[in-house]
């Protein structure tokens with residue numbers, strides 16, 4: 001499924017983000033940039049040791065921020081390591097922090113002059129963010145950004161399971177039919 005915003009395609013795909021051929025893929029990293037399970041582990045396994053070496057040199061990334069490394073053995077040239085919030089009930093600034101993690105990732109892409117980027121569902125795995133809210137924030141933040149930054153041609157959400165894909169697609173349908181909500 002996809003939608004078009006002022007010339008930018010925003011697409012949903014079911015699959016493994018490590019196989020993406022966009023200029024950059026985004027990692028749902030932790031603040032220590034130490035790797036781990038989920039999509040983070042998958043990216044480091046597929047990309048090889050050079051990504052972790054660069055992460056060690058960078059050392060730390062605050063929640064809501066994003067840092068860039070090369071893509072190692074991946075097809076993507078860069079990995080943008082974004083740190084989403086751990087969900088603790090919603091009263092601790094989680095929505096702003098999740099929005100910021102997407103926005104900062106897009107800013108890193110713009111700074112590097114990239115035209116295409118793939119995202120996982122940041123914070124929607126072990127960090128426990130409610131899926132429908134996480135999908136809404138993800139889509140709205142990317143839509144708002146590409147309206148201001150026409151240089152991004154393609155933003156893909158690469159979703160690892162059918163249930164996550166279905167939630168993103170129903171959020172996208174709502175946005176297409178009714179605009180912002």
Ligand code: ADP
Nearest residue numbers: 016017028038039042120123124125126127160
């Ligand atoms: P977080 O700690 O930010 O919650 P997780 O890695 O636990 O990050 O989960 C984020 C999302 O990434 C989840 O929906 C999970 O199913 C998904 N995921 C796991 N592996 C992959 C992969 N190889 N490609 C794309 N998404 C993945």
